[in-house]
Every structure is written in C-alpha cells, then in structure tokens.
Amino acid sequence: MRFDIPDKQSSPTICPSVSYVQFNLSSCIKLNYLVLNGNGILLSDCASTSTAEPLVGIVLTSVDPSQCVDPPRVLPSIEDIKICDVTCSSTGLRSLFGTLLTLDHVVTCDLRMIYIECEEAAEIELCAFIHKDLNNSFNIQTNNDNPYLFKALHGLNIKSLSAKWGVFDGSHEESLSQSLASFTQLETLSIQVWSGSPELWKALHGLNIKSLSIIEYLNVDHVESQSLASLTQLETLTLYVKKYKQLELPQSLKYLNIYCNALLPSKILELVDTLPTCTQKVGSNLKLSCSLAFLTVVNIPLEEYTAIQQELETRKNVTVERFQITDGKLETIFFKHCQKFNDLS
Incomplete structure (x- = not known):
C-alpha cells in the first residue's frame, strides 16, 4: 500500500475544498508493504493531540507490549515500511515502534525524513533506519543522538538493542540514559559511534545488561571505568577502540574481547594483572x-x-x-x- 500526499500549497492539482481524510491501519491484516510519502500526511495514534492540518491522517494504534501480556497485533503481516517527508505525532512514533515489537518476524522501517511534533509546537526532523529482528531485537542507524527517538522507545519491551550513530555529542545524555534504564528486559546492548563523548559512557551507568559491545572510532579516551564497574550483571564485554587504557571491570565478567590499534608489551601484562x-x-x-x-x-x-x-x-x-x-x-x-x-x- 502506498500513500503519496503532498500538501495543498505544493500541489496545484488538489482542490482547496478537499476535506481531511483519516485512514486506520488496524484493518490491514494482510498488508506487508507500506509507503507513506509527502507532507500532506500525519501519522498518529488515537491519543494524539496534533495541531497539524494534513490532507490525510494515518492512524496507527498499538497496545504497549510492556503493559499487556498478550497484546493484539496491528499490521500482523507487515515486512517493510518506508516513511518520507511525513509529520508524525510523538505518540504516533511510539505507537509505530510498539507495533513492531508485537510481531514475531523481521521488519525493516526506513524513516527517511519525518517531522516529530514536540511539546513546544515545533517540529524536529528525524532520519533513521530500523531493523526489527526476532526476539524483540532492535537495530537502529541514525546520524545523531535525537532525543525524540529515545523518548519514543522509552519503556518498550526491547531485549537486544544495537544503535549506530554518526555523532554522539552528549547533549541528550539524560534522555538516552532514561530510555536505556527503562528497558527492563534489555540483555544485550551494542553501540557503534564515529565520534562519542564521556556522556555516552555515563548513560550506561547501572544497567542490568549481560552483554555490552562498544565501537568508538574517535575520541576513544572517553571510556569510563566507573560506568563499566557499575554493570554488575555484565558477562560479556567487547571493546573496539583506537587506544586501550586501564579499566575497572565488573567482577561478573566472563568474556572480555578487546580490539585496538596498538598496545605496548607492558600494557598487556598490566591488563592481565x-x-x-x-x-x-x-x-x-x-x-x-x-x-x-x-x-x-x-x-x-x-x-x-x-x-x-x-x-x-x-x-x-x-x-x-x-x-x-x-x-x-x-x-x-x-x-x-x-x-x-x-x-x-
């Protein structure tokens, strides 16, 4: 199914008197491919209080899996979603992610350019590619640490999270920290970032995860020993860094994998000790x-x-x-x- 809806101003072929049309996706039980394209579309859920005036409203209402033992499935056959140049309410984005987590198969979701309505009546641009794998595993690739992406994920039943950022400048560390702490089922966390900051490590503090993998290509001196030592349930730690420095590791650790550019002989024995x-x-x-x-x-x-x-x-x-x-x-x-x-x- 495909919706291509520009707004009234940008499309002279649309009559100004055309009224608002709403389409609820809950009835699309056999739909496996969905494309939403154009800023004449608003993606929301029933709880949305959007102030936007679109031509077409796409309603996606999903029960939060973390609040329901056996949530009903919306879009049970969906496999591929592409959304471009669409306005999305903050609750609508969360409903989309919640929908993915109710499914027992692989789904890809390409958010090429969406505009999130925030509390200040402004719109925040978001681009991300999401691959929802089996067993509530989320793989997210985005250019930066957008706080509204973190907020939409808050409290969801994610067991494995893999996040790839271009830049994490630390300005939204609190939002990331709160979202990670809200994933009560999270066991595996993998983060890949070209340029990070100390705040990235602070956001990991105290998580009850069993496996952690960090790939940080630049600014690798940001490794925080206190954050690692606070991961008292951690069993597997994998670090890809440019320069290794001495770390305070948790006593629960069983598997340690370190990959770095160069290491002096004395540092190897120091690590063992x-x-x-x-x-x-x-x-x-x-x-x-x-x-x-x-x-x-x-x-x-x-x-x-x-x-x-x-x-x-x-x-x-x-x-x-x-x-x-x-x-x-x-x-x-x-x-x-x-x-x-x-x-x-």
Whole structure:
C-alpha cells in the first residue's frame, strides 16, 4: 500500500475544498508493504493531540507490549515500511515502534525524513533506519543522538538493542540514559559511534545488561571505568577502540574481547594483572576468557611481544590458548582462572 500526499500549497492539482481524510491501519491484516510519502500526511495514534492540518491522517494504534501480556497485533503481516517527508505525532512514533515489537518476524522501517511534533509546537526532523529482528531485537542507524527517538522507545519491551550513530555529542545524555534504564528486559546492548563523548559512557551507568559491545572510532579516551564497574550483571564485554587504557571491570565478567590499534608489551601484562578476580561464589571452575587483537608498535622489537607469551605461561592462574603475531598484528586468547569461593579465607 502506498500513500503519496503532498500538501495543498505544493500541489496545484488538489482542490482547496478537499476535506481531511483519516485512514486506520488496524484493518490491514494482510498488508506487508507500506509507503507513506509527502507532507500532506500525519501519522498518529488515537491519543494524539496534533495541531497539524494534513490532507490525510494515518492512524496507527498499538497496545504497549510492556503493559499487556498478550497484546493484539496491528499490521500482523507487515515486512517493510518506508516513511518520507511525513509529520508524525510523538505518540504516533511510539505507537509505530510498539507495533513492531508485537510481531514475531523481521521488519525493516526506513524513516527517511519525518517531522516529530514536540511539546513546544515545533517540529524536529528525524532520519533513521530500523531493523526489527526476532526476539524483540532492535537495530537502529541514525546520524545523531535525537532525543525524540529515545523518548519514543522509552519503556518498550526491547531485549537486544544495537544503535549506530554518526555523532554522539552528549547533549541528550539524560534522555538516552532514561530510555536505556527503562528497558527492563534489555540483555544485550551494542553501540557503534564515529565520534562519542564521556556522556555516552555515563548513560550506561547501572544497567542490568549481560552483554555490552562498544565501537568508538574517535575520541576513544572517553571510556569510563566507573560506568563499566557499575554493570554488575555484565558477562560479556567487547571493546573496539583506537587506544586501550586501564579499566575497572565488573567482577561478573566472563568474556572480555578487546580490539585496538596498538598496545605496548607492558600494557598487556598490566591488563592481565587488572582483570577481575571473580571472588564471589559462582562455581568451582570459573574462568575469565580474554581475547585480544591489536597492532604491534613499529619500533618495539617483536621479541618483547613474544616474551609476553612465556611470561603468561609461567603463571599458574593463566592458560594461553593462542598467541600469534602475523603481519604486525598480535592475536591472543587466554583464560584467567578465578579464585574459588571455597579458597577464600
């Protein structure tokens, strides 16, 4: 189904006397492809109090999955949504995301240019591409940290969130922090950003997630140890950074993966020494798996790196599974055997 509706001023073919038409999508149970194009369209839900005067109103009313055990499905067959140059009420955008989360199949949603009505009667432009995968997994790609995107997601039943930003300047850290904290079912979080800020790490503070992956290409000195240490349920941490610095890691960690541009030999041993000891009672054979991949420093002799393998192999609590240097890149996988609870005295 496709709607191409320009506004009255931009389309001389539309009669000025044409009245407002409303179309409710709840009846489209077999619809699998939807295109909304043109600023003569308003996307909203029944609760919307929009002041816009469109030619066509598209109503999408969805029950919030977090507020209903078995919510009724709207657009149960939809697979692909494209929305361009359309005005959207703040509640309408949330209803759209809530609809996606009720579906048990993959859906793509391309928001090429929509205008969100905000409280100040202004309109905020938003562009984003969303891939809703199985098991309430959301993948979002956008140019910047738009607060109205975060607000529309607030409190939804998202279990896995992958967000890719061009720039996160930190100006909307509070909005992001509140939205992340509201995802009570969130277990996996992956963030990829070209340019970040310390506020990005502050927004992660205290989350009850089990897996965290951060890819930050620029401004990599922003890693906040306090934020990482506050993730007391974290089991898997993956960092892609330009420069590694010492981190305070949570004791719950089981898998650590670090990829960086360059690392001095002394820093590798320093990292091993600062890994969590996992002294809480979690089992008799607990071990921390650590995977490192980085470029060797050009003016450092390779012998200094190979000596690290020998040093690690002499340690009783470390098992080296792989240690390889190829074309200036060192890759190693080792296990640090954590102290048993019964051994503590």
